[in-house]
Amino acid sequence: MNIGIFIYNEAEVLDFSGPFEVFSTPSRLCDETAPFKVFLISEHNTVVTARAGYKVLPDYSTEEHPPLDVLIISGGVHASEMKNKVVTDWIKGQSHSVKIIATVCTGIFFLAQAVQSLSCKVTTHWEDIPDLRKMFSRLTVVDSVRWVDEGNIVSSGGISAGIDMSLYLVSRLHSEDLAAKTAHQMEFAWTRNT
Known part of the structure; x- marks a missing residue:
């Protein structure tokens, strides 16, 4: 499955790096073919400066990337980026073709706008x-939960909640066993919704 994570200038670092780690780790744990291929997408295939000056080179642009099964929209300082019609049109287009759109933190603002x-x-x-x-x-809007699953829309709280949500998505898309092994490999205490 192709997992695309959308990033932009001032994106929260752990909002995209955490899910990236969650979806890339199973390739080291599975005897079978890697169940997920994860990559970063931005509007332009140029360096993105995330929060605190963290520089990242995405794999693809919104104009040219493989077909996605899952789109994850990271949070961050989003106010000006939400007004970017190119981005919101792309997200809207993806909403018609992907199986799941997941958002971390303020990534839900992008999706709601689009x-x-x-x-x-x-x-x-x-x-x-x-x-x-x-x-x-x-x-x-629900509070006091790590994530909300509404079928093809899954949203999470901020930062580390995105890791919890991503582990949940691994359990949903593959197996609970693989999600637990991934959390163990990452030495991450997976917090599930109660």
């Missing part, structure tokens, strides 16, 4: 919940 008809349960970083409710009243 897909105006989106009306489901979601979550985000606790600090951004009031703004999400105010800006997108059609969403049912």
Whole structure:
């Protein structure tokens, strides 16, 4: 399965690096062919400067990347990027073709902006919940959970919650056993929703 993670300037580092690690680790653990191919996507295939000056070279641009099974939209400083019609149009287009769109932290703002008809349960970083409710009243914003699964839309709280959500996605897309082995390999205490 192709897992594309969308990044942009001022993206939160762990919002994309955490899921990247989760989806790349199973290739070291499986006897079979690697179940996931994960890569970074940005608007342009040029260096992206994430939070705190962390520089990353994405694998693909939004114009040229392999077909995706799962799109993960990372959070970060999103206000100006949300107004980028090229990005929101691309996200909207992906929403019609991917099996799952997952968001970490404020990544849900991108999805809600791009897909105006989106009306489901979601979550985000606790600090951004009031703004999400105010800006997108059609969403049912849930707090005090690590992630929310609404079928083809899965959203998580901030930063480390994105790792928890990604491990959950591994369990959903492959197996609980592989997700547990991945968490163990990463020495990560996987927090599941209760």
